[in-house]
Amino acid sequence: MRRLLQLKEFGVAYEGGGDNSALALEAVDLEIRAGEKLALVGESGSGKTTLALALASLLPSHARRFGTMAWEASEPRPGGDIGFVFQDPGGSLNPVRPVGDTIAEVVRIHRHQDRRTAMRMTLTLLDQVRLPDPERIARAYPHQLSGGQRQRVALAAALAGDPKILVADEPTSALDTVVQAAVIELIQSLTTTAGMTLIFISHDIALVSEFADRIAVFRSGRLVEVGTPDEIIFAPGQAYTRHLIEAHRAVGF
């Protein structure tokens, strides 16, 4: 697989807030490959979301980056080359606009289409994320949709710029398990079909072991280890990874 990005001694610190600047991410060496499904796994405070935001150039202004983040090609433009889905889909949808308008705007800006074409492409996108009756959904406001429908709409908006990379940060943590399984299957099949790179952030190592090509385990801002699911699940090199697996065995299947 072609290399997409190389991180060397990469770190992020959040400044201010009275305390000394807190190191959210420290000394990360990681290669990301074009077209792979890479899972970033860890608990709250592990730095996994900070890394996702850094990849997407979405770090807040009080964040300071150090080390190197070297893209093979030019740095991707947020919203266009790189799409995001967050845990709370409400955050990426305008509450007072029909969801179809929100998606169509991304299509117009990033795919340079006129209004009519953008709306037609929006309906195709809503169909691709397997929402029944795309025309009705396009006219709906976010609050009129269920949590699962909203996350599918957010996914359609993330794909609207025709990105090469999709970053999904805990996209199913607020959903029930049945809806979660359906949304995971959808993300997996859409990214596979389009040959996109998927960067999927989760606290659930079992969930990502079902579809990731590689799993990177984070703890307290550091990369603990990275490997294929078989390596990570069957031959974890670190005690912390074994701890995450044991936790799953206690509360999963």
Place this chain on the structure above:
Amino acid sequence: MRPLLQVSGLTKAFKRGGRGVPAVQDVSFDIGPAETLALVGPSGSGKSTLARLVTRLIEPDGGSILFEGEDILRLKPKAMRAMRARLQIVFQDPGSAFNPRATVSRAIADSLKIHTGFSQGERRTRVRDLLERVRLNPDLAERSIHDLSGGQRQRVAIARAMASSPTLIVLDEAVSALDVSVRAEILHLLKRLQRETRVAYLFITHDLGVVRAIADRVAVLDDGRIVEHGSAQEIIATPQSPTAQALVAAVPRLRLQAQ
């Protein structure tokens, strides 16, 4: 043995657009002392409505709820308040259940003040005991709840529920918002507290992985009705209804073997 909680024919509809939409339809179940019954179902199946009905935060349209042999739907407000000492509820989001500026000790002491006749000095001692029981560092007692992690907040919520020595706690998606590893710790804590105090749990969740970890029996809800019930083992191994089968299939599994 007489059940601790006996729910019969419970029914509730909500008004939406001028007509009644049924949320809970003719639901019956019981729970014995020191037992854990899980109510499992997808979003919108009526399980959170049931949690609120059983604790009488909302009133049903029909049916009866016998708790410790008393029909709680007939209790006057004052008697119901007294009953709440033994019938507690813990919600999914521990943040929203507290005054965010309250300290840990204050949140627990308030529950003691409402439900017990303890003096201020006794309350202080009891808060320390409760923090110890839920394995929270006593140094956190004067911290604001806002400063705690999600797992720590849920420990405070459990300590507060335990403060009035309940015989039943309704846990409404109480571990759903937590990381897997923190979830495992909280379930472990709940099981230990049950062994120590014989408290019963009505555990509301959409996650059969959690059910496997904690429940004795399971009732599967869909569209406001119980569609299947049995032991946790039975339901997970041989789910009969399409709802239960979908819930079993949806639990994330560790990749089982090298592919």
